[in-house]
Amino acid sequence: MGYYKTHRNYQQARWDEPIILELGNPGERGILVPQAAAKVVRKVGAAEKLLPAGLRRKHAPQLPEMSQMQVLRHYMRLSQETIGTDINIDIGLGTCTMKYSPKINEQFVRSPKLAEVHPCQDDATTQGILEIMYRTEQYLKAISGMDKVSLQAGGGSQAIFANVETIRRYHESRGEGEQRNEIITTILSHPANPGAAATLGYKVITLYPGADGLPDLEALKAAVSKHTAALMITNPEDTGIYNHRIQQFVDIVHKAGGLCSYDQANLNGVFGITRAKEAGFDMCHYNLHKSFSSPHGCQGPAAGAQCVSRKLAKFIAVPTVEFDGKKYYLDYDRPDSIGKLRKFYGVPAVLVRVYAFIRSLGPDGMKEIGELSILNNNYMLKKLLEIKGLTLPWAPGKFRMEQARLSWEELTKETGVTTDDICRRILDYGFQDYFASHHPRVIPEPFTPEPVESYSKDDIDEFVAAFKAIAQEARDNPKLVKTAPHKAALATQIDESGLTSWKKFATTWRAYKKYVARKGDSHLRK
Secondary structure (H helix, E strand, C coil): CCCCCCCCCCCCCCCCCCCHHHHCCCCCCCCCCCCCHHHHHHHHHHHHHCCCHHHHHCCCCCCCCCCHHHHHHHHHHHHHHHCCCCCCCCCCCCCCCCCCCCCHHHHHHHHHHHHCCCCCCCHHHCCCHHHHHHHHHHHHHHHHHHCCCEEECCCHHHHHHHHHHHHHHHHHHCCCCCCCEEEEEEECCCHHHHHHHHHEEEEEEEEEECCCCCHHHHHHHHHCCCCCEEEECCCCCCCCCCCHHHHHHHHHHCCCCEEEEEEEECCCCCCCCCCCCCCCCCCCEEEECCCCCCCCCCCCCCCCCEEECCHHHHHHCCCEEEEEECEEEEEECCCCCCCCCCCCCCHHHHHHHHHHHHHHHHHHHHHHHHHHHHHHHHHHHHCCCCCCCCCCCCCCCCCCCCCCCCCHHHHHHCCCHHHHHHHHHHHHHCCCCCCCCCCCCCCCCCEECCCCCCCCCCHHHHHHHHHHHHHHHHHHHHHHHCCCCCCCCHHHHHCHHHHHHCCCCCCCCCHHHHHHHHHHHHHHHH
């Protein structure tokens, strides 16, 4: 089995650490900022007078007053209460593709040559980063088979949104914008696909899988019509089952006059094996912070790539990065474009990591990513399915590629321990809580691991050993599992009602303002 014959004896650091705004004491300082020289003040006046009155604060900001040692101690403690791919084995976070990110790439990103680049600099002074962006686009064109790429999206969901905008602009250019008001997707494609479509006013039609675990082909035939704007589909979906009939899906939608968008946020199982072009797709998108090994940063930094075919190239987001044979530049002169997706251009730090990752591997190395991911996944599945109470219920006998959606339903019926209980208990073994599935949970008590190419046989064995131990705990002492975590930094279960209560937690500024309007400021201050 390797060095780790079983799971580790793990205990995470636990600090009763207040938020930083509650720390410090009046008068403490971490750095003394030098006062402006008298001759400077005489020449330009007081600094606060240089700002228009409307931009001046009425009161000083309520910042914590702390020494350098206090600041360092605070963040070091927080780091000890955090786990991630550099500390633990993140196989459990299926669909997130948690892989090793080469540390030399971090050195590139932290170089002042990149870190101190300002987005408002003239193109003539940013030729280096523009060249990297341009070359990265060329690599992604080769990987996808598409003809034009934009790296402006701040993440995969924004790239999906850009593709839906492109779909709409394409049909509007043909005089069919109002007619084609439906987008077809599948229940196992990422929720950002129907989410983006609905946000832009489309009616969403969702296909469910048949007995073979694949989206139902007959249901697609029934769904397409003169109103079909596009099919937005993932393949393989989050179950890891590759849709070998994907060309038929694309042909059916094209025959009806719709476009086809390929969600390739997770490319890991098909790197160098299949491309969007050969499957007939008009566009695709990538999550560059997943498959292409920039750290998956919990809401950022992320980067998405929007890739489109030649007939859609004129609609792609502005600015595009171009090269005229002598210099690289940002091109805003694209009258048919869907416009900007965000301020400035993309996330350069992520794009540099992606560029370095592609260059270091080359075509053969990238194909090996797909092959190793599939090999790791099928070895892991064989070991996991030896655990009593854990099954692979959907499409039995169907080959899985880079990930799989298993089920703890049998264990739940036997012990009352659910997948959410196990998800919390796994923290006590030094693993990050795992990904079950997107909602709705079409597979009961789901569990979706993905061992990618980074993990060794020993890593997989250790991962499996922890779940084997928890399954036995569920039978011997179910209360222990149901009251977990016990050894993690957060050793109390979260009251999840707080995530939906306006009073406890406003998820957006808009939600906060709605609550203020309904309840009033005085209620919030209590």
